[in-house]
Amino acid sequence: MKFAQLVVGPAGSGKSTYCETIKNHCDAINRSVHVVNLDPAAEEFKYPVSVDVRDLITLDDVMQELQLGPNGGLLYCMEYLEDNLEEWLGAELQAYGDDDYLLFDCPGQIELYSHLSVFKTFVDYLKRDGWQICVIYCLDSQFTSEMPKFIAGTLQALSAMVQLELPHVNVLTKADLCKDKQGLEGFRFPDPMEMRHELDKQTGPHFRRLNDAVVQLLDDFAMVTFTPLDVNDEESIEELLLQIDMAIQYGEDQEVKTQELGDMYDPEGDE
Numbered sequence: 001m002k003f004a005q006l007v008v009g010p011a012g013s014g015k016s017t018y019c020e021t022i023k024n025h026c027d028a029i030n031r032s033v034h035v036v037n038l039d040p041a042a043e044e045f046k047y048p049v050s051v052d053v054r055d056l057i058t059l060d061d062v063m064q065e066l067q068l069g070p071n072g073g074l075l076y077c078m079e080y081l082e083d084n085l086e087e088w089l090g091a092e093l094q095a096y097g098d099d100d101y102l103l104f105d106c107p108g109q110i111e112l113y114s115h116l117s118v119f120k121t122f123v124d125y126l127k128r129d130g131w132q133i134c135v136i137y138c139l140d141s142q143f144t145s146e147m148p149k150f151i152a153g154t155l156q157a158l159s160a161m162v163q164l165e166l167p168h169v170n171v172l173t174k175a176d177l178c179k180d181k182q183g184l185e186g187f188r189f190p191d192p193m194e195m196r197h198e199l200d201k202q203t204g205p206h207f208r209r210l211n212d213a214v215v216q217l218l219d220d221f222a223m224v225t226f227t228p229l230d231v232n233d234e235e236s237i238e239e240l241l242l243q244i245d246m247a248i249q250y251g252e253d254q255e256v257k258t259q260e261l262g263d264m265y266d267p268e269g270d271e
């Protein structure tokens with residue numbers, strides 16, 4: 001079995017820093033992890049890049065040659081990657097086999113994870129190729145400072161979850177910048193009643209029914225759980241990595257882990 005984390009989330013949410021953090025942590029504990037850059041617009045990295053989409057195509061070249069803006073250019077790059085999945089990425093990934101563990105550092109355009117086909121195609125390809133994948137959805141902790149903002153971020157995470165149909169871990173990044181550490185902990189299992197109350201306080205009365213419906217939706221999907229990550233705190237990194245390892249059944253004690261994953265979330269379950 002081969003293992004991978006697909007690190008996604010809005011622009012600037014801390015995806016590349018997350019990859020750097022996990023890579024450094026794993027190096028320190030002698031655990032082998034490789035990072036794949038899937039962002040054709042990336043400029044520099046603070047971690048060694050094992051496979052780089054910029055060897056296939058770069059945003060700069062596309063913008064120059066096709067006279068496209070940054071967003072159109074990025075979408076062109078990703079469609080180009082989609083068309084060359086087997087030929088290019090497949091060949092690059094040949095170097096990895098049993099028990100290898102990859103982190104895919106992805107671009108920050110959220111439409112890639114909600115309604116465009118490239119990541120769906122990519123994920124289906126990886127699954128067929130024998131990879132166990134977990135989506136890591138990075139959301140800036142600052143999103144928790146206002147409930148409407150948090151809900152918007154959560155709905156984006158939900159659309160990625162529905163589109164990609166994979167084990168999914170939401171991460172509140174940049175916890176070191178957050179003054180209210182205790183408050184952040186409260187987002188691990190937010191109380192739907194409290195979310196609705198906060199939303200109602202910050203929106204006009206004519207939003208009540210919508211607020212109700214949105215919170216109900218999030219509650220039904222049982223996925224409004226967020227794990228804070230403080231990159232300066234080894235314990236925080238360790239705990240998050242363990243949660244992800246359990247979600248993709250990485251490790252020796254497979255039986256116990258399957259049991260715990262089943263308890264967490266079953267996308268094909270009845271509820």
Ligand SMILES: Nc1nc2c(ncn2[C@@H]2O[C@H](COP(=O)(O)OP(=O)(O)OP(=O)(O)O)[C@@H](O)[C@H]2O)c(=O)[nH]1
Pocket residue numbers: 009010011012013014015016017018039106107108109173174175176177230231
């Ligand atoms: N203090 C602090 N800053 C962070 C953390 N994570 C990211 N940042 C900062 O936030 C900015 C964006 O971080 P990146 O890791 O590049 O975010 P990204 O999601 O990869 O961004 P794009 O690839 O452009 O979408 C940078 O200035 C980082 O230094 C964190 O955990 N703590």
Ligand SMILES: [Mg+2]
Pocket residue numbers: 015016017039042105106
């Ligand atoms: Mg990045």
